[in-house]
Structure formats: C-alpha cells, structure tokens
Amino acid sequence: xxxxxxxxxxxxxxxxxxxxxxxxxxxxxxxxxxxxxxxxxxxxxxxxxxxxxxxxxxxxxxxxxxxxxxxxxxxxxxxxxxxxxxxxxxxxxxxxxxxxxxxxxxxxxxxxxxxxxxxxxxxxxxxxxxxxxxxxxxxxxxxxxxxxxxxxxxxxxxxxxxxxxxxxxxxxxxxxxxxx
Amino acid sequence: xxxxxxxxxxxxxxxxxxxxxxxxxxxxxxxxxxxxxxxxxxxxxxxxxxxxxxxxxxxxxxxxxxxxxxxxxxxxxxxxxxxxxxxxxxxxxxxxxxxxxxxxxxxxxxxxxxxxxxxxxxxxxxxxxxxxxxxxxxxxxxxxxxxxxxxxxxxxxxxxxxxxxxxxxxxxxxxxxxxxxxxxxxxxxxxxxxxxxxxxxxxxxxxxxxxxxxxxxxxxxxxxxxxxxxxxxxxxxxxxxxxxxxxxxxxxxxxxxxxxxxxxxxxxxxxxxxxxxxxxxxxxxxxxxxxxxxxxxxxxxxxxxxxxxxxxxxxxxxxxxxxxxxxxxxxxxxxxxxxxxxxxxxxxxxxxxxxxxxxxxxxxxxxxxxxxxxxxxxxxxxxxxxxxxxxxxxxxxxxxxxxxxxxxxxxxxxxxxxxxxxxxxxxxxxxxxxxxxxxxxxxxxxxxxxxxxxxxxxxxxxxxxxxxxxxxxxxxxxxxxxxxxxxxxxxxxxxxxxxxxxxxxxxxxxxxxxxxxxxxxxxxxxxxxxxxxxxxxxxxxxxxxxxxxxxxxxxxxxxxxxxxxxxxxxxxxxxxxxxxxxxxxxxxxxxxxxxxxxxxxxxxxxxxxxxxxxxxxxxxxxxxxxxxxxxxxxxxxxxxxxxxxxxxxxxxxxxxxxxxxxxxxxxxxxxxxxxxxxxxxxxxxxxxxxxxxxxxxxxxxxxxxxxxxxxxxxxxxxxxxxxxxxxxxxxxxxxxxxxxxxxxxxxxxxxxxxxxxxxxxxxxxxxxxxxxxxxxxxxxxxxxxxxxxxxxxxxxxxxxxxxxxxxxxx
Numbered sequence: 001x002x003x004x005x006x007x008x009x010x011x012x013x014x015x016x017x018x019x020x021x022x023x024x025x026x027x028x029x030x031x032x033x034x035x036x037x038x039x040x041x042x043x044x045x046x047x048x049x050x051x052x053x054x055x056x057x058x059x060x061x062x063x064x065x066x067x068x069x070x071x072x073x074x075x076x077x078x079x080x081x082x083x084x085x086x087x088x089x090x091x092x093x094x095x096x097x098x099x100x101x102x103x104x105x106x107x108x109x110x111x112x113x114x115x116x117x118x119x120x121x122x123x124x125x126x127x128x129x130x131x132x133x134x135x136x137x138x139x140x141x142x143x144x145x146x147x148x149x150x151x152x153x154x155x156x157x158x159x160x161x162x163x164x165x166x167x168x169x170x171x172x173x174x175x176x177x178x179x180x
Numbered sequence: 181x182x183x184x185x186x187x188x189x190x191x192x193x194x195x196x197x198x199x200x201x202x203x204x205x206x207x208x209x210x211x212x213x214x215x216x217x218x219x220x221x222x223x224x225x226x227x228x229x230x231x232x233x234x235x236x237x238x239x240x241x242x243x244x245x246x247x248x249x250x251x252x253x254x255x256x257x258x259x260x261x262x263x264x265x266x267x268x269x270x271x272x273x274x275x276x277x278x279x280x281x282x283x284x285x286x287x288x289x290x291x292x293x294x295x296x297x298x299x300x301x302x303x304x305x306x307x308x309x310x311x312x313x314x315x316x317x318x319x320x321x322x323x324x325x326x327x328x329x330x331x332x333x334x335x336x337x338x339x340x341x342x343x344x345x346x347x348x349x350x351x352x353x354x355x356x357x358x359x360x361x362x363x364x365x366x367x368x369x370x371x372x373x374x375x376x377x378x379x380x381x382x383x384x385x386x387x388x389x390x391x392x393x394x395x396x397x398x399x400x401x402x403x404x405x406x407x408x409x410x411x412x413x414x415x416x417x418x419x420x421x422x423x424x425x426x427x428x429x430x431x432x433x434x435x436x437x438x439x440x441x442x443x444x445x446x447x448x449x450x451x452x453x454x455x456x457x458x459x460x461x462x463x464x465x466x467x468x469x470x471x472x473x474x475x476x477x478x479x480x481x482x483x484x485x486x487x488x489x490x491x492x493x494x495x496x497x498x499x500x501x502x503x504x505x506x507x508x509x510x511x512x513x514x515x516x517x518x519x520x521x522x523x524x525x526x527x528x529x530x531x532x533x534x535x536x537x538x539x540x541x542x543x544x545x546x547x548x549x550x551x552x553x554x555x556x557x558x559x560x561x562x563x564x565x566x567x568x569x570x571x572x573x574x575x576x577x578x579x580x581x582x583x584x585x586x587x588x589x590x591x592x593x594x595x596x597x598x599x600x601x602x603x604x605x606x607x608x609x610x611x612x613x614x615x616x617x618x619x620x621x622x623x624x625x626x627x628x629x630x631x632x633x634x635x636x637x638x639x640x641x642x643x644x645x646x647x648x649x650x651x652x653x654x655x656x657x658x659x660x661x662x663x664x665x666x667x668x669x670x671x672x673x674x675x676x677x678x679x680x681x682x683x684x685x686x687x688x689x690x691x692x693x694x695x696x697x698x699x700x701x702x703x704x705x706x707x708x709x710x711x712x713x714x715x716x717x718x719x720x721x722x723x724x725x726x727x728x729x730x731x732x733x734x735x736x737x738x739x740x741x742x743x744x745x746x747x748x749x750x751x752x753x754x755x756x757x758x759x760x761x762x763x764x765x766x767x768x769x770x771x772x773x774x775x776x777x778x779x780x781x782x783x784x785x786x787x788x789x790x791x792x793x794x795x796x797x798x799x800x801x802x803x804x805x806x807x808x809x810x811x812x813x814x815x816x817x818x819x820x821x822x823x824x825x826x827x828x829x830x831x832x833x834x835x836x837x838x839x840x841x842x843x844x845x846x847x848x849x850x851x852x853x854x855x856x857x858x859x860x861x862x863x864x865x866x867x868x869x870x871x872x873x874x875x876x877x878x879x880x881x882x883x884x885x886x887x888x889x890x891x892x893x894x895x896x897x898x899x900x901x902x903x904x905x906x907x908x909x910x911x912x913x914x915x916x917x918x919x920x921x922x923x924x925x926x927x928x929x930x931x932x933x934x935x936x937x938x939x940x941x942x943x944x945x946x947x948x949x950x951x952x953x954x955x956x957x958x959x960x961x962x963x964x965x966x967x968x969x970x971x972x973x974x975x976x977x978x979x980x981x982x983x984x985x986x987x988x989x990x
Binding site for chain 1: 195890896
C-alpha cells in the first residue's frame with residue numbers, strides 16, 4: 001500500500017506491506033534506528049514515538065495507520081543542534097545506563113509533560129508505567145523528568161532551553177485524531 | 181594539552197556515552213545493514229523433552245525469499261559442541277551441547293531448525309512451513325525429584341541427572357573446625373530450606389548477531405558482554421583460526437550476566453554466513469530471548485546454623501541443589517560455586533561446610549545473572565541470621581553485630597579461606613540506622629502489633645559483603661576455571677597531545693568510557709575531553725577478559741593506571757634527557773615535568789611530540805610513548821554495606837508495600853559518584869524484583885509460561901520505591917585505586933532485606949518463611965496458614981494483586 005508520512009519533519013512516500021509495523025518501517029525503510037524494538041507484546045515501550053504529537057508504541061501501530069500523519073522520533077526532537085530539555089535532563093541526571101530504553105522513555109516523558117507540566121514523583125512514575133528500564137531502577141529517570149519540567153516551565157531557565165510551544169503546534173496538530 | 185586543576189577521580193562527571201544514546205544515534209547490532217545481507221530465523225522446540233523423529237523443510241525452502249532451511253543433521257558435522265569453560269570437578273558430567281538439536285530436544289525453546297531468507301519477515305514466515313515430529317520423553321523439572329535414584333533422566337547416556345558435586349569443608353581445608361561436631365555440640369540449631377527461584381536476566385536489548393564472511397576472515401558483531409572470550413571460543417568450537425575471526429560488541433543494551441555467553445545463535449549465524457558467503461543477521465524476539473537465552477539462580481538451599489545461647493555462631497552447613505537446566509553453558513557449573521565463599525559472609529564462623537550438587541533438568545540452561553552465586557549465598561545467610569535471632573529472641577541487628585568481623589580485625593581470613601582486606605561494618609550500619617530511623621520504626625512496629633493493625637510493619641536487614649574484581653588468575657585456576665582473570669589496557673599518546681585508551685573491558689551500560697577517561701586524565705594530567713576510550717572490537721582491543729563479576733574497575737581500571745604509569749615512566753626519561761638533567765631530579769605534577777629546585781618545565785604534550793618525532797631521544801629509547809599493561813589482582817575486593825528495608829504488609833490481602841529503603845554501601849574509593857549511585861539503584865531494582873515480582877515459571881510439561889514481558893513481571897517505575905543511598909569509604913588495599921566494584925552490590929544485598937522485612941512484619945502471626953517472589957497470594961497464605969489446595973504459582977499478571985486472594989482461596 002502507498003503511504004505518505006512525515007517523519008521528523010521530512011515527508012516520505014513509500015509502498016509498504018499492509019502488515020508492516022510502524023517501528024519496522026521507521027527502522028528498516030527510513031533508517032531511523034534511534035527507535036528500537038524491545039519486546040513483542042507492547043509492554044516495554046522502547047519503541048515509543050509521537051504520532052501527531054501523542055506518544056504511541058510504534059510496535060502497536062501499522063505503518064499504513066501513519067498515512068497522512070506526522071511522526072516524531074528521538075532523532076527529531078533536538079532543534080538547531082540544541083538538545084530537547086528532556087534529553088538534556090536525562091544526561092544531567094544520569095537517567096540512562098545502557099540507553100536502550102532511553103529513546104522511548106524520553107518520548108514518553110515529553111508526552112507526559114505536555115499533559116502535566118509539573119508532575120510530582122508519583123505522577124511521573126505512573127506516567128512512565130508503560131516504559132520498562134532494566135538498568136536504572138527509575139529513580140534518576142523520575143528525577144530527570146521532574147528536572148526537565150522545572151526547566152521547561154514558563155519563565156525558568158535560559159531562553160534556549162525552553163520548548164517553543166508555537167513551533168511544536170505549527171509542526172504537528174497536537175490534538176487532532178490522536179490514538180486512532 | 182591542558183592540565184586539570186582538581187582531581188578527576190571522584191568527580192560526578194556526566195557521561196560521554198550519553199550523547200549518542202539520548203539522540204538515537206546508537207549502533208545497536210540490529211541497526212547494522214550490510215549490502216546483500218540475509219536474515220536468519222530459528223525454529224524452536226515447543227516441547228521440553230523429546231526425540232526428533234523427523235524434520236521436513238521441503239515446503240519451507242519453497243517459500244518466498246527463502247535461500248536455505250537447515251536442520252541439526254545438516255550442521256552436525258561442523259557445529260561442534262557449545263563450550264563450557266568451568267569443569268568444576270575432575271569427574272563432572274557434561275552432555276554434548278549442539279547449537280542446533282540433532283536428534284533430541286532437552287528444553288522447550290531449544291533450536292531445531294533455521295531458515296535464511298532475504299528479509300526477516302520472510303524467514304519467520306517460512307518457519308511455520310517446517311514440519312517436525314517429536315516423540316515425547318518424560319520431562320524432568322523438579323530438583324529434588326531429579327536427584328532421586330529412580331528419577332527420569334534428562335540425558336540417559338550420563339546415567340544420572342547429577343552433573344557434579346563440589347564440596348568445601350573448613351576442617352579439611354584447614355580454615356576452620358568440623359561443622360558436624362559444632363552442630364552436635366550446639367546449644368541452638370536452626371535449619372531452613374530456602375528456594376532461589378529461577379530468574380530471567382531480561383536485558384532490554386534483545387540479542388542480535390551479524391556475521392560478515394569473506395575468504396580467509398570473518399567479522400561478527402554481537403550483542404555480547406564478552407567479545408574476547410567469544411572470539412576464543414568460536415575458534416575453539418568451530419576450528420576457525422583465531423586470527424581470522426574479528427568480534428565486535430558495538431553498543432550493547434544491557435547484559436547483567438545474560439550476555440556472558442557463547443550462544444547457539446552466534447555459532448549458527450556464523451555457520452550459515454560462511455556457507456552462503458553472504459552477510460547474515462539474526463535478531464531475537466523478546467519471547468525467543470526468554471525461551472532460549474540463559475536464565476539465572478534456581479537453587480534449593482538447605483541451611484543449618486548452630487550457635488550458643490548467648491548468640492555466638494558456631495557453625496554453618498550449606499547443602500545446595502543447583503539447577504543447570506538442560507546443558508552446561510559457558511560458566512554454568514561455576515555460578516553456584518562462587519557462592520561457596522560467601523555464605524559465611526561477614527560473620528566469624530569457626531566451622532563451615534558447603535556442598536553443592538549441580539543437576540540437569542529439562543529447562544533453559546542457567547548461567548551468570550547479576551551477582552552469580554553471591555546473591556543466592558547472601559540471601560541464605562541473611563535470612564537464617566534473622567531466623568536465628570527469632571529463635572534466640574534477640575534483635576537481628578544486634579545478633580549480626582555480635583558476630584561480624586570488627587573493623588580493627590582486618591585483614592581477616594574467613595572460614596572459607598578468603599582474606600578480606602578492609603571494611604567497616606560498624607560505620608555503614610550506624611549510618612544506615614540513622615538514615616532509616618531504625619528505632620522509631622521498631623517503636624511503630626510494636627504499636628501496630630499491639631493495636632492489631634491490619635497493616636503490619638516489618639523491618640528487614642541485610643549486612644552483606646561480596647567478592648568482586650573477578651579474579652586472581654591463580655584462584656580461578658585452583659577452581660578449575662579455564663581462563664584467567666587479569667585485564668589489559670593500552671595507551672596511545674597521539675602527537676597532538678590527545679590520548680587513546682584501549683581497554684579489554686567491554687561495557688554495556690556501565691559508563692567505562694567516562695570513568696576510564698577520568699582515571700587517565702588524572703594520571704596523565706590531560707583534559708577529560710582529550711581522552712578517547714576504545715573497546716569491544718578484538719581488532720582494536722586485542723587483549724581482554726571482558727566485563728562481568730564487578731571486575732571492570734577493580735581489575736580493568738587498575739590496568740589503566742598501570743599503563744598510564746608506564747607512559748609517565750618513559751616520558752620522564754625523555755623529559756630528563758631533553759631538559760638535560762638527571763631523571764631523579766624530574767618531578768611530574770598535573771601534566772608538567774619540572775626540574776626540582778629550578779623553574780625549568782616541560783609539558784607532557786611537548787614530551788609526547790619529542791618522543792613521536794624522535795629527533796633527539798636518549799640512546800636505546802624507542803620512539804613514541806605508547807604503553808600497555810596487564811593487571812592480575814592478588815586478591816578479590818570486598819565491598820560491603822548495610823541495607824534496611826521497611827515494608828507494610830496488608831494482612832487482609834497479602835499486599836506488600838516498601839515504605840522505605842535505605843542502603844549504605846562501602847565500595848571503596850569512587851571514581852564517579854554519579855555512576856556508582858546509578859549502579860546501586862539498578863542493582864536494588866533487580867534484587868527487589870527477585871523478592872517481590874520475578875519468577876520464570878514452567879508448567880508441568882516444561883513450557884515456560886512467563887515468556888513475555890506481560891507475564892514475567894519486570895518492575896515498572898510504579899513498582900519500585902524511592903531509594904535512600906549513601907556510602908562509607910574504606911579503600912581496598914589490594915589495588916592502587918582503592919576501588920572495590922559496585923555492579924552487583926545492590927542486587928546481592930537487597931533481596932534478603934526485603935524478604936526479612938516481610939517475614940518480620942508478620943512473624944508474630946506465626947510466619948517464618950515466605951517463598952519468593954513474595955506475591956500477595958503467597959504472603960496471604962503464609963499469614964493465614966493456607967497450604968495445600970491453594971496454587972502457589974501466580975498466573976500471568978496474578979502476582980501483583982490482580983486476584984482477590986481471599987475470595988479465590990475460599
């Protein structure tokens with residue numbers, strides 16, 4: 001089937017087998033290997049990406065379901081050489097060890113912060129429940145997400161570290177048809 | 181070259197590794213795409229024990245995209261037997277271990293056929309077209325049953341399910357007295373049987389192998405912890421000259437011992453790539469990983485402790501059955517034996533006997549998993565110390581204190597024959613008690629008991645030590661391990677003043693690139709940023725023993741120091757020559773050589789250039805300052821610490837909630853506190869998961885029923901508490917860095933702390949044991965005295981409170 005999908009700001013048109021999962025399309029066709037596969041049952045969340053601004057497990061979405069939609073992966077969130085505040089917070093707080101779960105964890109954390117800009121520890125833990133990490137025991141991940149929340153809150157931190165809300169909205173219709 | 185002002189070692193450097201990991205610019209093995217690359221898929225046995233009466237691949241090879249479908253018969257002549265490098269006794273029994281089963285399968289998940297196709301999807305599609313006929317054999321699952329005389333046999337040719345029995349006796353070894361006498365003479369004897377359930381390492385990155393063959397050489401990328409050992413073993417098993425094999429471990433997504441292996445799939449990928457003359461990739465699914473990658477733990481532990489009525493321990497007797505699964509993998513037999521030296525832990529036992537029988541069953545082979553033998557030992561001793569305290573009616577912490585090695589007694593030679601070089605159990609315990617609020621929690625516990633609160637409070641203690649820094653080669657030799665325990669490092673001093681460090685360790689999440697950079701920066705006075713650390717490619721790092729057993733820093737890091745010292749020794753000679761002074765008058769500080777009592781200086785960078793261009797070197801001095809060193813430790817290192825866990829146990833539902841977790845670890849000197857803390861957190865998570873959540877469950881036919889992450893309960897962020905961590909520091913005296921190792925500490929210490937805490941919460945209700953994982957069902961049954969008729973094994977998702985235990989039981 002013919003699909004047209006925008007991934008990390010670039011539009012691609014491809015013929016795909018109907019059974020192709022979005023994660024396999026991203027990895028094998030587009031070379032977006034930053035997004036990884038960690039399980040076969042949608043439990044681990046390593047493959048989390050954004051579809052029209054909302055986090056999805058890309059192993060649970062068919063490539064054809066991304067037709068005419070916008071996908072953002074871990075490779076598309078840094079802007080102009082500047083890391084996304086969540087990426088930076090993961091680095092600063094040592095929120096990763098082997099790093100395999102990290103892309104999915106970061107994409108889920110960004111989604112979590114869009115829904116709840118100032119989560120407490122419990123809210124972060126519940127917000128990341130669908131993403132498994134075997135290395136960190138989660139404590140530094142929780143710390144990183146809360147740290148990023150502080151950095152991203154209006155008026156805090158240097159201008160360069162702030163998320164440009166308008167740019168995000170311009171790039172993707174945040175609340176259009178998510179989850180379908 | 182910049183001199184560093186403050187010491188790098190000890191600084192909480194953010195990791196160099198992160199840059200590519202947080203941006204998705206990683207090099208996982210499965211990311212590799214080579215021109216003309218083919219894909220392999222593996223068909224696995226659905227049954228645990230059967231003769232293969234026929235395999236028909238005719239239809240599979242007709243499937244779209246398929247190049248070849250092969251069976252064990254096809255590869256029998258060339259696949260050899262997978263290696264076991266640790267024959268623990270002279271008479272150890274080991275069955276042949278083919279990568280692809282030839283005529284019999286011995287566990288569900290064993291590889292029976294393979295398909296190579298143009299795409300991974302086509303290869304997997306074709307597996308369904310392979311027709312295999314199995315003739316069932318009796319399935320051997322239970323350890324106790326397997327060692328009975330009339331037991332069914334996993335490998336009938338061996339005539340028994342017992343692979344080997346290994347004994348350490350302190351009276352025979354001359355390290356202590358006779359334990360049977362101690363028990364006979366004892367005023368108090370406590371006996372318990374503990375079960376170490378089977379666990380699955382469950383690294384997040386599924387294993388993957390890519391092999392690129394060319395005439396006269398072969399390159400293998402593998403998601404492995406042990407590229408050097410793998411290369412050696414591939415050569416040994418397949419008869420390929422070692423110099424023609426290059427193994428690369430690119431970015432590796434976790435291991436925890438689970439990737440310390442020479443796998444069937446590594447051998448098979450190599451064989452088919454060579455046969456087809458094309459690059460071949462194999463990447464496992466999560467379920468394949470859980471069905472075929474080695475498991476960990478799985479022991480029945482019979483423990484007898486004897487003491488005087490005043491609490492002084494007099495003897496410890498340990499009798500283990502250790503489940504090997506169906507085959508002996510790389511170090512399977514040695515894993516429980518590592519525990520032999522740790523059961524006596526930090527306590528001054530005068531008499532000790534350890535017996536372990538390794539047993540075959542029709543299950544996935546077991547092998548190293550974080551801690552490897554030492555968590556099992558620590559669990560048993562820390563649990564039985566609590567049981568002894570209960571028997572004596574004393575505070576379990578006081579009982580420990582009465583019997584542990586006091587700080588002024590180091591170095592101390594234990595009843596198991598190890599010499600602990602340093603430690604201070606008093607200091608770690610005092611700090612942990614303070615952070616924990618020990619006395620206040622005990623007071624609350626008394627109050628809740630008195631009030632009959634439906635939610636009871638328990639306090640669990642684990643005062644552990646471990647042996648790290650595997651290992652002195654002579655000790656490994658004495659234990660009949662086939663390899664040494666040294667580690668290698670090489671330093672290349674580049675003419676621009678930058679440094680390349682080549683290490684034989686093989687990190688897969690630990691942060692060696694950052695920590696090794698800190699060590700080099702300090703030692704040579706170069707900038708942290710100017711050091712590049714190279715690893716994991718046998719062409720680049722030609723000598724190494726890889727990463728496992730908390731050895732990388734305590735052995736590999738020390739090799740880095742020794743290599744740097746060699747660079748400096750030569751640089752001093754060259755600098756003295758260039759400054760025209762005697763070598764003895766030259767001092768080195770923060771990257772600069774200076775002549776004592778003068779203002780004459782020369783930066784190391786200038787010496788590097790001078791040595792590189794070699795225009796003016798002393799007679800007999802070779803150009804360049806590169807150096808390499810191999811460190812073989814004299815002794816293990818012995819981290820220790822005190823872990824305290826408070827749990828709230830709901831006596832009506834059996835649900836357990838960790839209310840607070842405090843650990844104070846002494847891992848010696850610390851190179852990077854951020855990395856150390858991260859290792860402790862991750863270790864705690866895995867140890868707590870053993871206590872509360874994880875278990876590899878087989879049904880009566882030997883089918884693994886927990887073969888997905890939906891069924892095998894890896895804890896999520898919601899399932900784990902906040903950890904309060906701190907450190908005390910007594911430097912190791914066995915290495916120049918004073919470091920001890922930290923990778924396994926949290927896992928080793930935490931499991932008994934949690935279980936002790938649960939038992940402590942409900943001991944007054946008649947509970948003295950809850951089997952792991954302590955699911956609500958098991959805890960409820962222990963409290964309410966329900967045994968037969970209530971299933972002990974939780975179903976999928978049933979372990980976390982999704983079953984109404986009360987209703988279900990009644």
